[in-house]
Amino acid sequence: MTAKIYAVGVGPGDPELLTRKAERIIRSAAVICSPTGAADAASYALSIVGDLIDPARQEVLVQVFPMRKEQEGLEAFWDEAAAQVAERVRAGKDVAFITIGDPFLYSTFLYIYRIFRERYPEIPVEIVPGISSINAAAAAAGIPLGMAAERIAILPTTYEDDELRATFARYDTVILMKVNRVFDRVYALLKDLGLERNAAFVRRVGSSEEEVMFDLARLVGEKLDYLSLLIVRKG
Numbered sequence: 001m002t003a004k005i006y007a008v009g010v011g012p013g014d015p016e017l018l019t020r021k022a023e024r025i026i027r028s029a030a031v032i033c034s035p036t037g038a039a040d041a042a043s044y045a046l047s048i049v050g051d052l053i054d055p056a057r058q059e060v061l062v063q064v065f066p067m068r069k070e071q072e073g074l075e076a077f078w079d080e081a082a083a084q085v086a087e088r089v090r091a092g093k094d095v096a097f098i099t100i101g102d103p104f105l106y107s108t109f110l111y112i113y114r115i116f117r118e119r120y121p122e123i124p125v126e127i128v129p130g131i132s133s134i135n136a137a138a139a140a141a142g143i144p145l146g147m148a149a150e151r152i153a154i155l156p157t158t159y160e161d162d163e164l165r166a167t168f169a170r171y172d173t174v175i176l177m178k179v180n181r182v183f184d185r186v187y188a189l190l191k192d193l194g195l196e197r198n199a200a201f202v203r204r205v206g207s208s209e210e211e212v213m214f215d216l217a218r219l220v221g222e223k224l225d226y227l228s229l230l231i232v233r234k235g
């Protein structure tokens with residue numbers, strides 16, 4: 001089999017933060033696939049690479065998966081998505097899965113990757129790393145992630161308060177992904193720990209809608225963007 005699946009990290013939002021390899025593959029793949037748990041995120045990923053895609057020559061396949069806590073029943077969606085892709089690869093077409101940031105960092109592609117490794121081991125998969133939203137957010141906020149012997153933690157904000165407390169106690173820098181829905185609770189915790197002024201909230205970094213906010217109190221009670229994260233750095 002000569003055709004391949006590429007998992008291509010397209011960076012956080014700025015098309016200039018795309019690697020040369022990502023650009024080459026996106027321009028040449030017969031199929032561009034955007035697997036995501038949020039329709040919004042699919043269009044965001046596509047908007048980053050929109051100028052590189054030629055709809056007359058390339059097929060764009062958007063696969064939106066329901067986002068919910070219980071994974072039961074979701075397997076059927078992943079299976080169907082993987083089957084659609086396998087069919088195209090077997091027909092000799094290269095498929096580029098585009099993911100925001102880096103494909104191996106909390107991306108939806110990873111669910112499909114697991115299915116491919118188990119059910120279609122003959123299909124080659126190449127991972128093309130991208131600049132993650134974490135790197136771009138740290139740069140935009142001017143907050144170094146770690147130096148010397150410091151410890152860095154990255155976690156989705158699905159943990160209870162006691163676990164978050166333990167993380168803040170153990171690590172010098174903490175990055176909270178998917179923080180939008182639980183921001184008020186996290187803010188209360190940061191205040192309790194005296195860390196509310198040691199944090200930056202970064203939204204849609206790299207895009208024209210980018211926002212970096214240090215006054216977190218202003219965000220309490222607001223409806224926040226899924227594409228946002230919090231960097232907390234002690235000291």
Ligand SMILES: C[S@@+](CC[C@H](N)C(=O)[O-])C[C@H]1O[C@@H](n2cnc3c(N)ncnc32)[C@H](O)[C@@H]1O
Pocket residue numbers: 012013099100101102103104105106107108131132133134137176177178179202203204205206226227228229
């Ligand atoms: C499913 S994860 C994808 C992470 C991605 N693979 C990466 O490398 O950045 C989605 C979470 O990443 C973060 N994120 C992704 N893109 C972002 C952006 N442009 N600005 C701020 N946060 C972003 C948010 O915390 C969001 O809830």
